[in-house]
Each structure stands twice: as structure tokens, then as C-alpha cells.
Amino acid sequence: MAPSRARRLCALALWALLLALAAPLQAEPLTPLRSVALPALPADTLIGAAQLDGATIAIAADGAWRLDPGASQWRALRSDAATAPRSIAGDGSRAFALSADGAVARLQADAQRLQALALPALPEAVRNATAAWTADTFYLAGLGADGAPRLYQRPLADDRAAWTAAPAWTEAGAPRSLLSQTKSLFLVLADPAGGGDRLLRWTPGQPAWRDAGRVPGQVPAGAGRATGQAHLLMPVQPTAHAPARLMTYQTITAAWAELPGAQVPADALATAAWPDGLAWARADGAGRVQFAAAQIQSSKLRLHWLDWVVIVVYLAGMIGIGLYFYLREKRGNTDSFFVGGRSIPFWAAGISLYAANTSSISFIAIPAKAFETNWQYMANNIIAVFGLVFVAIWVVPLLRRLDLMSVFSYLETRFHPAIRMLASALCVFVQIGSRMSVILFLPALAIATITGISVFWSVLLMGGFTIVYTAMGGMKAVIWTDFVQVIVKMGGAIFAIGFMIWGLRGGFGQFWSTAMAEGKMHTFDFSFDLTKATVWGFVFLVLFEVVLTFPKDQVLMQRTLSTKSDKEAGRSIWAFAAIMIPGGIVFYTIGTAMFVYYREHPERMNPLLPIDATFPMFIAAELPVGVTGLIIAGIFAAAMATLSGIMNSVATLISVDFYEKLHKGHTPQQSVRFAEWMTVVVGLIGIGAALLLSKFDIHSLFDVSIELAGLLGGGFAGAYTLGMFTRRANWQGVAIGIGASIVLTLGIWTLRAVHPYYYLAISIALCIAIGYVASLFFPAPTQSLDGLTIYRDRRSSAPSGPLLPQAGEGAASSDRL
Numbered sequence: 001m002a003p004s005r006a007r008r009l010c011a012l013a014l015w016a017l018l019l020a021l022a023a024p025l026q027a028e029p030l031t032p033l034r035s036v037a038l039p040a041l042p043a044d045t046l047i048g049a050a051q052l053d054g055a056t057i058a059i060a061a062d063g064a065w066r067l068d069p070g071a072s073q074w075r076a077l078r079s080d081a082a083t084a085p086r087s088i089a090g091d092g093s094r095a096f097a098l099s100a101d102g103a104v105a106r107l108q109a110d111a112q113r114l115q116a117l118a119l120p121a122l123p124e125a126v127r128n129a130t131a132a133w134t135a136d137t138f139y140l141a142g143l144g145a146d147g148a149p150r151l152y153q154r155p156l157a158d159d160r161a162a163w164t165a166a167p168a169w170t171e172a173g174a175p176r177s178l179l180s181q182t183k184s185l186f187l188v189l190a191d192p193a194g195g196g197d198r199l200l201r202w203t204p205g206q207p208a209w210r211d212a213g214r215v216p217g218q219v220p221a222g223a224g225r226a227t228g229q230a231h232l233l234m235p236v237q238p239t240a241h242a243p244a245r246l247m248t249y250q251t252i253t254a255a256w257a258e259l260p261g262a263q264v265p266a267d268a269l270a271t272a273a274w275p276d277g278l279a280w281a282r283a284d285g286a287g288r289v290q291f292a293a294a295q296i297q298s299s300k301l302r303l304h305w306l307d308w309v310v311i312v313v314y315l316a317g318m319i320g321i322g323l324y325f326y327l328r329e330k331r332g333n334t335d336s337f338f339v340g341g342r343s344i345p346f347w348a349a350g351i352s353l354y355a356a357n358t359s360s361i362s363f364i365a366i367p368a369k370a371f372e373t374n375w376q377y378m379a380n381n382i383i384a385v386f387g388l389v390f391v392a393i394w395v396v397p398l399l400r401r402l403d404l405m406s407v408f409s410y411l412e413t414r415f416h417p418a419i420r421m422l423a424s425a426l427c428v429f430v431q432i433g434s435r436m437s438v439i440l441f442l443p444a445l446a447i448a449t450i451t452g453i454s455v456f457w458s459v460l461l462m463g464g465f466t467i468v469y470t471a472m473g474g475m476k477a478v479i480w481t482d483f484v485q486v487i488v489k490m491g492g493a494i495f496a497i498g499f500m501i502w503g504l505r506g507g508f509g510q511f512w513s514t515a516m517a518e519g520k521m522h523t524f525d526f527s528f529d530l531t532k533a534t535v536w537g538f539v540f541l542v543l544f545e546v547v548l549t550f551p552k553d554q555v556l557m558q559r560t561l562s563t564k565s566d567k568e569a570g571r572s573i574w575a576f577a578a579i580m581i582p583g584g585i586v587f588y589t590i591g592t593a594m595f596v597y598y599r600e601h602p603e604r605m606n607p608l609l610p611i612d613a614t615f616p617m618f619i620a621a622e623l624p625v626g627v628t629g630l631i632i633a634g635i636f637a638a639a640m641a642t643l644s645g646i647m648n649s650v651a652t653l654i655s656v657d658f659y660e661k662l663h664k665g666h667t668p669q670q671s672v673r674f675a676e677w678m679t680v681v682v683g684l685i686g687i688g689a690a691l692l693l694s695k696f697d698i699h700s701l702f703d704v705s706i707e708l709a710g711l712l713g714g715g716f717a718g719a720y721t722l723g724m725f726t727r728r729a730n731w732q733g734v735a736i737g738i739g740a741s742i743v744l745t746l747g748i749w750t751l752r753a754v755h756p757y758y759y760l761a762i763s764i765a766l767c768i769a770i771g772y773v774a775s776l777f778f779p780a781p782t783q784s785l786d787g788l789t790i791y792r793d794r795r796s797s798a799p800s801g802p803l804l805p806q807a808g809e810g811a812a813s814s815d816r817l
Helices: 002-021 304-328 334-343 347-357 360-372 378-401 408-416 417-451 453-501 507-517 535-547 554-562 566-600 611-622 629-661 669-693 699-727 731-751 756-775 813-816
Strands: 035-037 049-052 055-060 063-067 073-078 086-088 095-098 102-107 113-118 127-133 137-142 151-153 175-181 184-189 198-202 210-215 225-227 231-236 242-251 256-263 270-272 279-284 289-296
Touching: 002 063, 035 279, 049 102, 055 102, 055 289, 063 151, 086 127, 086 270, 095 127, 127 417, 127 566, 137 270, 175 225, 231 256, 231 279, 256 289, 256 453, 256 566, 270 289, 270 507, 279 813, 304 453, 334 453, 334 669, 347 453, 347 554, 347 566, 347 629, 360 417, 360 566, 360 611, 360 629, 360 756, 378 417, 378 535, 378 554, 378 566, 378 699, 408 417, 408 699, 417 453, 417 554, 417 611, 417 669, 417 699, 417 731, 453 554, 453 566, 453 629, 453 669, 507 554, 507 566, 554 629, 566 611, 611 629, 629 669, 699 731, 699 756, 731 756
Parallel strands: 049 086, 049 270, 073 113, 127 175
Antiparallel strands: 035 289, 049 055, 055 063, 063 073, 086 095, 095 102, 102 113, 127 137, 137 151, 175 184, 184 198, 198 210, 225 231, 231 242, 242 256, 270 279, 279 289
């Protein structure tokens, strides 16, 4: 009886735990409002107000006032406006005055004066005018003299540019408010029958507006603002004369949520954007206008001590693996440190390849992309598998048979030592200066935004622990920690998916039906629109960014070079390809599950955060104690897997391509010791670069890292293509091709003729074409190319001897170089 009762109690406890996990705090909004009292305005009434260059500007029929941050009273301004406007439109930084007939003036203010700079006249008078603007275009919506809808647009930066017509909506009703968010315009349209307003959406470039659902009430004229990257904040009145609730509209999930803590009075005269919120004004009947505001409260979600225990255990485990291999290996030769003694099983190398290829940026950005759009970028993973098949058959076995440690040794043997040195130096620069710093900083920024762990400490934790286990254990530690890290991050990701689906009222059925109805799993786009993520675009990118660049990627190639043979190296690529699709499905499913989850629980979103912070926010706010720590450890794992590979690979390049060539009397032990110290130095430089990155605009610097990779790396990828797939290419022609491709790509970069994402492909294509043609003007290579191209000499099917010197062979081998 006792065992039976114990089992029943355990079952009940398990069910209670599951119910607790399945009941997120959907009744508690994640971001309540805080009311803010503001000084009263000495005026009888008010036309409108707006935030302008950090100050609040209020305009009445008989004057204008300015309220600076922290000021206790309003200051009167001189105004040069000939007539009082009907309303004011503002977004928190800029403001425009709209007249009764739709005429528009740009507002500018200093400490003493308010100016209204008239914009060109509209083609016709427009009533019920409301305005919004994107980064570069101003839009005005209203009704023409015939009562038909009108939408006009003009460049935002050019005050002299004329208005042009844009597609207008066709639904009946007067426009109440026009807002801009997520590269789209949102129009609140009054219901002619007096019911709840309608919300319409239009994305510039599309032919027509589409329905975005009903507003749960009525929005006051001209009210509302955009917040974050995917929310609208609007006062919504349940009935015409009731106080307005402040509600958010999520532009991706199309879900409404009420924010508690403040309401806009029914007799409010005007509303305006306020830092992280909304301000409003109402007459008090005593000759003054009372102002108040509400701010969204976004508190950081601190980690529980149990989460910290999980993170510490994970980090200690990584150090343990590094220490294990440090004590086990004798460090007598460079093979062990650089390529794991060439004893790594193909399946472990394949998993390590996947870990290195899936950084923490992917762990955060892929779910965010699937949450925002669909699975179209998953097509890139599927097409990349076919590219990897080619790499597994033709590229990797060829290089593995040469027993390389640095992939750039191939360029010396096939062409010239100078090409090897320059290519290796540029690779070191790009890996440390752009890739490593971004991989460290971006996840640290996302975690700091949500959990309160500072960017400084996140960067130090990830970078410092990675330095220790990589320097101690070498390539074996890198590969086997990668294996553990894949388990950690994939296990956490799968748990997060299950938790979100479990938290839905309709479970998996609701998840599936919603995802299908909204097209969230749409994957293949076979159109020829180059502005979209199409199958043909991915074919082009895979050809240039997977097939042709794989040979020069030391971080990935070093893992294949650690296998036992050329056949095992090829199998490691097959294993990598086999993981790519299911791995991609897991991360894209996270984004789809977040879409369904937050559509049902919109109150659990933070309207101030960027889209990329959606998954970290879910981790910190929704998951149980301990599991949050596990998945943050997974984000750390994703970053550390890539970082460890970069540290070891860059240390290998510095040691093999520079130290062993320039220091003639080295011993194998000295090479290993030098590489260990270089691992530490590279890691510290990467940490410093990441911390420096935090001082600048992250978006622009991330774009620069992409541009650097294309501008400086494409030519050398073309050199591998010429070397491996042609017999006629020689070092003179390849040198000309590399130089010409870099110069011409820099010219294209100067003209900004194409998107930076295409620089790499353009550079590779230019190097191949120019390098091959230039080679025809010089003598053909006279040395044996057996084993250096995909072709084989008729006399032999394999290299007759070691074509390349081995690292750590001492002065004699260095002399042969």
C-alpha cells in the first residue's frame, strides 16, 4: 500500500509541477505603467503638443510654450505661425503642424522661439488629415473634397520636394490616426456605424492596404505612437465618452494588450509622445491646462541563484574538459594541439562543425527572424546541404590528403609563399577584428538587456572561460566541448519549444493550426524578385559563400583536418550536412512557437525591446527557475563553440604561417608553447574588441564586419577555386586576380552600387575571371600538380610524397618552405 501511495503522490506532484510550468503569468502584464505628473500650462485650451529635440512643445490658439526635461514650469515661446494649426503630429523627436485643409509645416524650436516652416502645398485640400513618417518618407492621409480617401507622400529630408499620390485605402470611414512601425503604415479608421475602429496596414511597395483587425474600442484623433520595433501604443476608449485605456498593438502577432497603471481622461484635449510612453492634456476649468504622462516600466529580470548554479556548473564543465586534455596530452608535437593528433572521429568533427557554424547570433537571430516572418531563410539551410555534398566529395578530401595544419599552406605550394602569408594575415585580422568581437558582444548585449547581467561581465565570462579551456586542451578540447555545447543548446531549445506549446490553451493543435493559417512555416519562394529571400538567391549565395569559400575557412577546415583520413574528413562534412536541416528546424520552430505563444499572451511582451530580444525575454520572463540558467548557458555555449574555434584556428595560423617560418630554430615544444600563449593573446584582444564595440553603434559596426569579410576575403577564396579546379592558373595570374578583385570591389563599395551582402560573391567572381585570363599571359605551372587539383596525373592517383612541410618539423622543414 505504501509504495502505491508513494507512486500516486509522486504522480500528483509531477502533475502539479507541469501545471505550474504551463501557467505563465499571463494575468500579470510584464510592463505596467507609471504615472508622471507634469506642470500645468497657463492657457485656457490647447491645440496640440509634441516632443521636439528632447523638450515638450505645447501650442494653443494664442501662443506656444516649451517644457524642458526636469523643469518645474512652462516657458513661453515666440511663434511666427500666421494661423493656428488644427493639430500637431509628432514621433518623439520631430513634429509637424497640420492645418484644417491639410497644409503641413515642419516645426523647429529653440529656447526662445518656435518656427513653422511651410512645406509645399498639397495637390488638393484634405480634411481629417493625419500624418506619419518613416526614416525617409513623410505620409499624409485624409479625405478629399469628394469624400474619397487620399494618401500623399514626399521625401522627408527635402522640404522643397513635391507631394505624390500613394495607394489609398478603399474602406469607408474617416481616418483617426496614422502611425508608422515595422516598415509599414497603420491607419486607424473610424467605424461609420459608431462601433470599434478598424486598423489597416500598408507596406510601401505593395499595391493595396490590408485589414489588420478591429481596435477594441475607439482611438482619439491623432493619438498613438510607435514603441520598440514592433509595437504601437494607443489610448483606446471602450465607448465614446469613457476614459481611454492605454493599449499596445503587436504588429507581428496582431494582438492587443492593456497596460495597467494609468488611463487617459475622456475629456483629454490632446496626446503626445513621451519618453517610453504617452502624455496627455486636459482643461481644469480654472484657466489652466493640466498635463500628465504615463511611462512603460521595463524592469530587468534578475536570475535566481539556481540559474547561477546551472551556469557555473556548465562553465566548470568546460574548464574540466580543457584540463582533462591538458593533463592527458604530452604536448610533444604540434599535431596534438593544432589538429587533435588527427584522431578525431568523423561524427565528432561533424558535430563540431555544426557548433562552430551556429553561433549565439544564430541562437538569438534565427528565432527572431522566424517570429517576425516565416521559414524562408530555412531554404538556405536546405540548399546549403547540396553545396556541402560537393565540398565533401571534391574539396575537403583533397586538402586532407595534404596533411595541412594551416589551409593557407596550400596557396604556397600551389602558387607562391607571398600569397600564403598575405591571405593568412588578412584572415587573422578579419577573425579577430570583426567576427570574434561581434560574436562576443551581440549575445552579451541581448542577455544584459533582459537579465541585468552586464555586457562587461557577459563578455568576460564567455571570453575568459573559452580562453582557459582552449589554451589548455587545444583542438581536442575545442571539438569535445563543442559536442557538449551542442547538447546543451539544443536541449534548451527543444525544452523551450515544448514549454511554449504546453502553455497554449489548445496545445499542439493550436500551435499547428495557427502556424499554418498565418503561413509561418512557408519556406520556398521561387519568384525572381531579388529584393526577397528566394530560392534562386540562396542558390547564388550557397555557391559563393559555402562551396567556394569553404577551403579558406580555417575555423571549419581545421576540424576536418583533425580526422583520421581523407575519407573520414569527407564523412565529417556529411555529418555536418545531416545535422543542418534538423538543427535549423529546431531554431525556426522556436520563432514560430513564440509567435503563437505571444499572440495568446500579448501582455507578456515588452513593447520597448527590439525584435531580436524576443527569445531572451521569453527565457528570462517565462521559463522555470533553473531552466532559465540552462538556456542562458546554451546561449553561452553557442558563442563559446564558435569562439574556441576562432581562438585555436588563429593561434594555429600565427604559429604555423608566421612563427615557424620566421623562427628557424624552433622545436615542436616551443611551437606548442607559442600557440598556447597566442590563444590567450587572441582571446584577450577579442574581449577588448568586444568591449570597445559596446561604445559604438552596434548596427553600423556589424554591417562593417560583413563588408570587411567581402572586401578582403573574396579574392583568396577565388584563388582556391583557381588552384583546385584549373591546371592553367599560375601565381602571377592569381596575384593579379586577387589584387584586381580587391580594388574593383572597393570601387563598388565606394559607389554603394549593391547591397554589402553581395561583396563576397562579386569579389570571388572577379578573382576567378581576371585571375584565369591573366594566367594565360604567363607560362603554365611547371611543378607537379598531382594532389593539388581535383585532377590526377595519369602516372599516379595520389601524391608521391609529402607535398607540404609539417608544422613542428624544426629548422630543416622550415628551410624547405
